[in-house]
Amino acid sequence: MDIGRILFHLLFTAFFVVANVVFVRAILYRLGLIFNGRPAFFNEDAKKNLNIGFRLKSFLINVILQKKNFREPVRGIMHAFVFYGFIVYTIHTTSQMIAGVFGYAMEDPYQFALPNFLFGETANHLYEQTVNYVSILVLTGLGFFAWRRWIQKAKGLDVHSPASAIVISMIATLMVTTLLGNGAKTVAATYYTHAGFIDGAIGSLWESIGVANSSADIVFQIMWWGHIITVFSFMLYVPTSKHAHLIFAPFNYFLATDTPKGQLSKLNLDDENAVWGSNRVEDFPWPNLLDGMSCIECGRCQVECPANRTGKVLNPKAIIVELKHQMLEKMPEVASARAGKTPEEAAEAVAALDTGVINSHEGLSEEALWGCTTCYACVEACPVGNNQVNAIIEMRRHLVLAESKMSPELQKAFTNMENNSNPWGVGAHTRADWADGLNVKVLSEAEDKNVDVLYWVGCAGAFDERNKKISRDFVKIMQKADVNFGILGTEEGCSGDSARRGGNEYLYQTLAQTNVDTINGYGIKKIVTACPHCYNTIKNEYPQFGGNFEVIHHSEYINQLSKDGKIDVKVADDAKTGKYTYHDSCYIGRYNNNYDNPRDVVKKVSGGKIEEAVDHHSKGLCCGAGGAQYWMEEHVDESNPESMRVNSKRTGQLLDTGATTIATACPFCITMITDGVKAAEKIDSVKVKDIAELVAENID
Secondary structure, three states: OOOHHHHHHHHHHHHHHHHHHHHHHHHHHHHHHHOOOOOOOOOOOOOHHHHHHHHHHHHHHHHHHHOOHHOOOOHHHHEEEHHHHHHHHHHHHHHHHHHHHOOHHOOOOOOHHHHHHHOHHHHHHHHHHHHHHHHHHHHHHHHHHHHHHHHHHOOOOOOOOOHHHHHHHHHHHHHHHHHHHHHHHOOOOOOOOOOHHHHHHHHHHHHHOOOOOHHHHHHHHHHHHHHHHHHHHHHHHHHHHHHHHHHHHHHHHHOOOOOOOOOOOOOOOOOOOOOOOOEEHHOOEEEHHHHHHHHOOOOHHHHHHHHOOOOOOOOOOHHHHHHHHHHHHHHHHHHHHOOOOOOHHHHHHHEEEEEOOOOOHHOOOHHHOOOOOOHHHHHHHHHOOOOOHHHHHHHHHHHHHOOOOOOOHHHHHHHHHHHHOOOOOHEEEEEEEHOOOOOOEOOOOOOOOOOOEEOOHHHHHOOOHHHHHHHHHHHHHHHHOOOHHHHHHHHHOOHHHHHHHHHOOOHHHHHHHHHHHHHHHHHHEEEEEOHHHHHHHHHHHHHHHOOOOOOEEEHHHEEEEEEEOOEEEOOOOOOOOOOOOEEOOOOOOOOOOOHHHHHHHHHHOOOOOOOOOOOOHHHOOOOOOOOOOHHHHOOOOOOOOOOOHHHHHHHHHHHOOOOOOOOOOHHHHHHHHHHHHOOOOOOOOOEEEEEEHHHHHOHH
8 A cells, every 4th residue: 555645544534533623512512501591481481482493494594595795785785795696615534534534545645536536527517616616705705804804994894803804714725725736737747638618727827936736736726735735724723712613603593483573581480499680600591502603793783782872881793792701711610510519509500600790801890781772683693693781681681680780770760661561650540531532442341342442542642742642643543544452551551661672570470361351351362553562562471471362462453454545644744745654663673574554554654655764664763762762861872973862863865865754653662763863954845744644634
């Protein structure tokens, strides 16, 4: 046997064994840390959680087809070049692995190619040419990402990132060694001579500098080894770097649960051992920890975050990245403390450890956690399936339930919800006063309690003076359409959205269960509401408490009434001289994918035209009220030129459209945008109206 092939085999085998053992151990080690977190599924229906069909679809759409990456088309295309380049290279690298492992038994392992072995020389030639072109595309993608990071210095990216430089260099080396090696193959007599455009051109360059025949064979072998050593180096480095997203992001998408985007996890408050929120690293549900390992630190979440865009300390990327670092630093101690102990002994041993994460880093500060509007822009933007909002809510729950830490304003809102079932603290007995004189059926007072639809008014629609008008106008629309509807009146309570997203899960569950019992008591199956927060809560979260209803937002309901011919909406008198724009509510838009219904309604009034703001649809900028922010004071740093109120920034975008009417479909949005228009001193020239008001004013 040729001594050269024996040495080839021994050297390759050593690399192969070391790289694969380290690679697998690194992955298993990190998965072990992740699953030392709290067990979690976001839905109690085990069958739904184990929906393999849903998970395969999630994996196919988001990993294989790269759907979320294409939210940013140029970056998506460039990432696709790199991603699909890796897939194409799978056969190429597999060929090298087979040649290395079995090289001692081959006449010339350098010539082994899997396509040639399986399908013949023609197929192999086609594959080799595909690899050449793909290599150019991968290098193009790498060049683009290097330009964005180090020349453009795009927001959200760390320009001082040695990890990115290492990985870009490694991938570039894989491409370059392949191209140069394939070019040398066209020159060497021992290999095929069917050159394509790219390898032929590279071969000509080799020949122009004096490389020919036997020397080209040596060049190819050098490139072959350069490529395979880089592959093994990549395997050693990637699992321990931020580029571990290559491994963990697919896990993230495959382990996703088939639950609504707008549903938070339900704490078991009856379990005396239940963890009320998360601060200690081991108390976080494992999906939050998996998010950390999946994060590529691309900064898309940071760029889209309304708090970060307006100069606040909140950075969703920092939340996830620092949570990962805390896990890697502290979870090994937890795993060690639990090893070989009974559950009781393990709990006692872990309790003695310092594993708290809140305030362990500025990215995890209380100020950052309370800056979140829960608008879901970060989650929508994340290309690897992370849910930053869930992690933030977990920590808010700990602050509120375990430490009673919250702002005085939020504490007051909680107290008002507890005492009067509304955040304003207005007497609960006045909840139906807005409907005086409208002849609205109140179920508790009516002899005939049968209705086709329950109108859920919501706290804003019942107690806020500005929004009472919207409630009355929506009633007029339903009466015009001859809808058989009713309200709960004083039996309606706060839906609890602000309580839950403000971290007070205990208060939320009390409110939610009371409302569910009341609605079920009347046998109601269909609910319509003008409040996106109530809509999302009742539709997506009340099923956790036995409340399974058909819930419709008033934008959809009004649009359907119009389509069915039950109301005739005319074009407004100012449609020819004025312009209309629409502000997307996060809780009917990003949370529930309702973008077209409110726009269809506005177009009926505006004559079919809408001026879109720079951020709209799934990229719409939050008004600043969500996540219980409506009840908290928003702090502006006067020394920071980027610092401003979120509603001011959003209102500025809407005013920039030149619109004379700003349409909304949320009681909190209308308040925030109206305040923004007043601050801009445009209130005399720009109207802010709910879609129900626009329709009520223009019903024929």
